Amino acid sequence: AQKITQTQPGMFVQEKEAVTLDCTYDTSDPSYGLFWYKQPSSGEMIFLIYQGSYDQQNATEGRYSLNFQKARKSANLVISASQLGDSAMYFCAMRERNQGGKLIFGQGTELSVKP
């Protein structure tokens, strides 16, 4: 079974609008972390935001927030006030405590911001 599922291969959003990128995960480990990374066309992997399984509040980092719904096993990334520079691939990833340090990645969502 897929551990991390990103169901949106591609998304479009108008500049200055908000957009939600979906991510669902599957784990039986009670202790895990969820991460979002951005990969622009230049290829580097840029860390955006982290959510721990025991965190009570949703994580936020500037224009990025993570809509964490533990019971539904979803960890959607919300980008507010989209900018042209937000156009990139976005990857959701999970790390389970019983799996040590390894990150498992979803297939990614390609976001295009339209002017």
Add this chain to the structure above:
Amino acid sequence: DAGVIQSPRHEVTEMGQEVTLRCKPISGHNSLFWYRQTMMRGLELLIYFNNNVPIDDSGMPEDRFSAKMPNASFSTLKIQPSEPRDSAVYFCASTPSGNRGTDTQYFGPGTRLTVL
């Protein structure tokens, strides 16, 4: 502060040749990871080290791949002999400690390998 450093950034080689990819983790980080990214398989972990010791190499495709970490500031990923299907972007990442779920992995810029 310097991030994770990888070299070379691009490598083009012919089938059968040996390829060595290099990585310098962020100073003070105790864990190092090698990932491979392809269109077909996405991002997948190949191997990771804690305190220079290989912990999980279950992602290494086959015996042609080997990785070493002789000290805390240097790691290599070697492919011998290389094959066209090894063409991919290889990322190195490091984190302060591999065991804590909160530790973020910081990625290097990647090495784009093309095997002709």
